[in-house]
Amino acid sequence: MTAIIELVSRVQQIQQQFGGVAVRGASGSAGAFASELTAARSATDPASRSAGTATGGDVVAAARKYLGVPYVFGGTDPAKGLDCSALVQRAYQDLGIKLPRIAADQAKVGTAVPSLAQARPGDLLAFNTPVDHIAIYIGGGKMIAAPQPGENVKIQDVYQKPVTIRRVIADAPAAGVPAAVRPEALRGAGNLAGVPYADLFTQAGAKHGVPATLLAAVAKVESGYNPKAVSPAGAQGLMQLMPGTAKGLGVTDSFNPKQAVDGAARMLASLLKEFNSVPLALAAYNAGGGAVRKHGGIPPYAETQAYVPKVQAAMAALGWEGTP
Structure with a gap:
């Protein structure tokens, strides 16, 4: 046949x-x-x-x-x-x-x-x-x-x-950002000197296999390193976790920086494993994994489309070293 x-x-x-x-x-x-x-x-x-x-x-x-x-x-x-x-x-x-x-x-x-x-x-x-x-x-x-x-x-x-x-083709990094597409391309710890909660990012990153610079960049974009931040949508704390998401991650207090960073690291580790892509993992962190699966990529939401390059740029500013 x-x-x-x-x-x-x-x-x-x-x-x-x-x-x-x-x-x-x-x-x-x-x-x-x-x-x-x-x-x-x-x-x-x-x-x-x-x-x-x-x-x-x-x-x-x-x-x-x-x-x-x-x-x-x-x-x-x-x-x-x-x-x-x-x-x-x-x-x-x-x-x-x-x-x-x-x-x-x-x-x-x-x-x-x-x-x-x-x-x-x-x-x-x-x-x-x-x-x-x-x-x-x-x-x-x-x-x-x-x-x-x-x-x-x-x-x-x-x-x-x-x-x-x-x-057949490899995804290119976001324009203007020397960002790697694949998590395995992430290299170096970057420079977290002077970054608030640097020790928490380093510890959680090592525990869950997530680059500390990624965690620090997410915190920078999400809350500006403010552990008491609350978004209009109800996201809470340093890593801006929604209450339902926090509960699923075992985080009992999203305003506790240590718990919040550990929960976010666990979440990002899971997303990186599922999507095998830093931009897609970031998109899922912002819009949910279901939205990324539904659209087969970064969802066409203005907030998410802007969020991904912001975090990648923050990683670059922290001295992250990557290869495309």
Whole structure:
């Protein structure tokens, strides 16, 4: 069956290559539709960027535009239907990145990611041996895929272990901030000399495996190092924990700096493990993990969009050393 699928797909690819010249100007043709769709997206959607500036989050955003398109075996025209590899190819193509047409070939591009725990939004998840299905990871154990006949392009759980995970592009640091995207890229303790509660950040960071500079930067942005701060939404203390969140973290007094920092460190450690991304962990700290999972990246909330680079900038100001 896999051989037949690949044969049909390759025949369609050849037909497109040689037949495209004849139909390119025809009204309603696949070529015309794709050109118009791409042009419209480029003009109206900030997520449509050049290959040199695209991120994994952009890939997810591009793929989301095809939600609801019916699965069609061998389909490459979103007006009629797409199969799994066509969805992947088109999402990347919308960002100016060319990928092979066949799932088995797409499963060889980019660089290998060791496990789903290290996967980031935009990575390719390939299934079965030989590979006959492929999807785009969106984070939080979810992926976007064109599943099978009778279904539409949709978001679903990663229902089985991928045989390979491939990273085609790497997320760039936020503009103007020398910030690492991946938690494993964090290096150095920074300079917390003179920073209020530096000892608490250092102790909690060591205990939970979270950089002390990250904790200090979060405290700086959240409360300005004020242990008595209360936000209009009811967040409390140095780390601005909501009462319900604090309770879940075992923090009985959010106004107690030691408890607050320890709770925030525990929370950030969990978020870093889940999202394997400093910006996504910060976004989840601000807006909640559910919002990050729902949007497959930093949620489109003005507060959260501003919060993430603020914390990263605060980390840089504390002397944090990182590699992109």
